[in-house]
Amino acid sequence: MLDAIKTYLHSTVTPGEAGSQLWATVYIIVIVLGVSIAVIAMNWLERKILAHMQIRLGPMRVGPHGLLQPFADALKLLIKEDIIPRNADKLVFWSAPVVVTMTAFTTFLVVPFGRTHAVTDMNIGVLFMLGISSLGVLGIIMAGWSSNSHYPLMGSLRSSAQMVSYEVAMGLAIVCAVLMTSLNPTGTGTLSMIGIVEAQNAQGTWFIFKFFPLGFLAFVVFAIAMVAETNRAPFDLPEAESELVAGFHTEYSGFRWSLFFLAEYSAMLAVSSIAVTLWLGGWLRPFANTLSGPAWDMAFSLIPGLSFLAMAAGCFLGTVRMPKIIQMRAQAIGLGVFGALLALVGLVLLAPGVRERVEDIFWFVAKVACFMYLYIWYRGTFPRYRFDQLMKVGWKVLLPIGLGVLILTALVGMRQELLAAVIGGGR
Amino acid sequence: MSLTPFLRRVLMVDLVKGLSVTFHNQSEKQRVTEQYPLERPVVYERYRGQPRLKVNPETGEPLCIVCNLCALACPEQLIVVKGERNPATKRKEVVSWTYDLSRCMFCGLCAEACSTDALELTQDYEMALYSRDGMVLDQAALEHGPEPVRYAK
Numbered sequence: 001m002l003d004a005i006k007t008y009l010h011s012t013v014t015p016g017e018a019g020s021q022l023w024a025t026v027y028i029i030v031i032v033l034g035v036s037i038a039v040i041a042m043n044w045l046e047r048k049i050l051a052h053m054q055i056r057l058g059p060m061r062v063g064p065h066g067l068l069q070p071f072a073d074a075l076k077l078l079i080k081e082d083i084i085p086r087n088a089d090k091l092v093f094w095s096a097p098v099v100v101t102m103t104a105f106t107t108f109l110v111v112p113f114g115r116t117h118a119v120t121d122m123n124i125g126v127l128f129m130l131g132i133s134s135l136g137v138l139g140i141i142m143a144g145w146s147s148n149s150h151y152p153l154m155g156s157l158r159s160s161a162q163m164v165s166y167e168v169a170m171g172l173a174i175v176c177a178v179l180m181t182s183l184n185p186t187g188t189g190t191l192s193m194i195g196i197v198e199a200q201n202a203q204g205t206w207f208i209f210k211f212f213p214l215g216f217l218a219f220v221v222f223a224i225a226m227v228a229e230t231n232r233a234p235f236d237l238p239e240a241e242s243e244l245v246a247g248f249h250t251e252y253s254g255f256r257w258s259l260f261f262l263a264e265y266s267a268m269l270a271v272s273s274i275a276v277t278l279w280l281g282g283w284l285r286p287f288a289n290t291l292s293g294p295a296w297d298m299a300f301s302l303i304p305g306l307s308f309l310a311m312a313a314g315c316f317l318g319t320v321r322m323p324k325i326i327q328m329r330a331q332a333i334g335l336g337v338f339g340a341l342l343a344l345v346g347l348v349l350l351a352p353g354v355r356e357r358v359e360d361i362f363w364f365v366a367k368v369a370c371f372m373y374l375y376i377w378y379r380g381t382f383p384r385y386r387f388d389q390l391m392k393v394g395w396k397v398l399l400p401i402g403l404g405v406l407i408l409t410a411l412v413g414m415r416q417e418l419l420a421a422v423i424g425g426g427r
Numbered sequence: 428m429s430l431t432p433f434l435r436r437v438l439m440v441d442l443v444k445g446l447s448v449t450f451h452n453q454s455e456k457q458r459v460t461e462q463y464p465l466e467r468p469v470v471y472e473r474y475r476g477q478p479r480l481k482v483n484p485e486t487g488e489p490l491c492i493v494c495n496l497c498a499l500a501c502p503e504q505l506i507v508v509k510g511e512r513n514p515a516t517k518r519k520e521v522v523s524w525t526y527d528l529s530r531c532m533f534c535g536l537c538a539e540a541c542s543t544d545a546l547e548l549t550q551d552y553e554m555a556l557y558s559r560d561g562m563v564l565d566q567a568a569l570e571h572g573p574e575p576v577r578y579a580k
Contacts, residue, residue: 049453052452052453052458053449053450053452053453054452055452055457055458055459055460056458056460057458057460057462060462323465323466325465327465328465377446377449377450381442381445381446381448381449382442382445
């Protein structure tokens with residue numbers, strides 16, 4: 001047992017490739033826990049950042065700076081009455097949140113947090129992720145249909161129409177990135193998530209900068225389509241509060257509703273990890289070309305630990321700046337303890353053995369976190385699209401751009417062969 | 428279609444402008460929310476809040492000379508002052524003083540009319556009550572003055 005653990009720590013492949021069921025199980029558990037914690041953190045961050053964008057404070061009373069607010073919410077949702085409408089289709093109503101949550105979590109099977117930090121390396125990884133994450137819309141339609149109510153039905157119809165339209169543009173953008181992976185001597189590309197990141201490593205550039213501005217355009221198409229795909233503002237028509245109450249989950253309450261919430265946020269994490277893998281170099285550290293060499297490698301590997309220490313310093317600063325009154329003492333102590341925990345994590349990440357092993361996870365998560373911030377930022381800024389505007393953006397703007405970029409990428413990628421053919425044909 | 432509006436749409440200039448507005452809103456300087464019971468709001472110097480009757484700090488006697496000017500000045504006629512002349516000192520002394528806060532609009536005319544500066548509208552703003560009963564203030568309550576609520580466990 002101990003030997004199995006020890007041997008794996010020096011492994012250079014994922015547990016799936018190594019055929020280690022034990023480690024695959026451990027990874028799955030860790031990823032499920034990690035995603036759940038990320039969703040809890042997102043809940044708090046979204047409320048805080050959104051509040052600050054609207055010049056409010058957000059949650060301040062439950063724990064220091066409202067840090068315990070998500071836990072209070074979760075407790076509230078768990079002890080809420082769980083209502084199933086009398087005329088609802090019970091079986092479908094029951095299974096809809098399960099389908100949505102399961103599809104959202106299954107996608108993380110192939111997400112590469114590092115060269116060795118994925119459950120498995122599937123040779124059709126991107127296809128698998130797209131397929132599974134589009135299955136999520138099935139759960140939404142089930143929820144809307146089984147509720148036997150007008151608003152959920154209209155919400156789920158909107159959701160399916162939206163997903164179908166944006167899936168096309170999204171697919172075209174993804175094919176661009178997949179085409180770019182085939183620019184190697186053998187001329188064969190890959191759909192494997194790990195293979196795509198390794199292709200970016202081998203070509204020495206992230207695909208967002210490849211064939212500028214083609215890679216960037218494909219990325220923009222994907223970045224817009226993925227917001228629509230996850231039903232987030234400004235494309236949140238399926239759950240437009242002003243029109244449809246709460247959209248497809250109007251009739252859900254308590255734990256079932258929280259499953260939808262969990263699924264929405266983990267789907268956001270999943271599509272963000274697709275974007276990071278395909279265009280932003282996955283787990284690769286930034287400036288690998290310009291700032292190369294052992295010294296820079298060392299400096300960049302210190303960043304994870306240092307960033308945790310910086311967050312801890314922020315917590316301690318918050319503790320010092322807390323109003324000096326008796327009612328705030330518990331909160332000040334709580335914030336101090338939280339800061340101490342962050343500092344501890346930072347110190348662990350600075351240790352040499354851990355540092356090299358965990359650095360890739362940090363870069364991946366940091367890039368995904370940028371996308372999460374963008375999601376909140378969009379929600380704090382943009383008003384909701386009308387449905388015809390949404391369709392117009394999907395079919396008349398994103399789809400032609402995606403097609404054009406795809407064709408141009410193929411032409412630019414094949415330019416030497418094309419030239420040779422033209423010249424050869426001329427002779 | 429001219430070029431500039433077209434470029435504005437293609438480069439999404441308006442969207443980026445909106446994003447920058449919300450981004451700058453996150454700064455701590457922009458924040459206006461006060462955490463009320465913990466942070467006391469800053470009230471202006473001439474804010475007119477709960478009324479108070481001053482007493483002579485040395486003798487503890489009321490400064491009011493029952494001239495009735497405040498009751499005459501009050502547009503709501505909510506001040507009722509009754510006094511009696513003390514034959515010994517030949518001065519009028521307060522018998523009863525009532526101030527009906529429930530009808531007061533805090534115009535401050537009574538305090539302006541007061542010839543001895545006995546009546547003032549203080550800066551206390553926490554006057555909410557669960558019933559109307561406590562809203563008619565008598566002399567004792569007015570002389571005692573406002574009692575700001577302390578929030579503590």
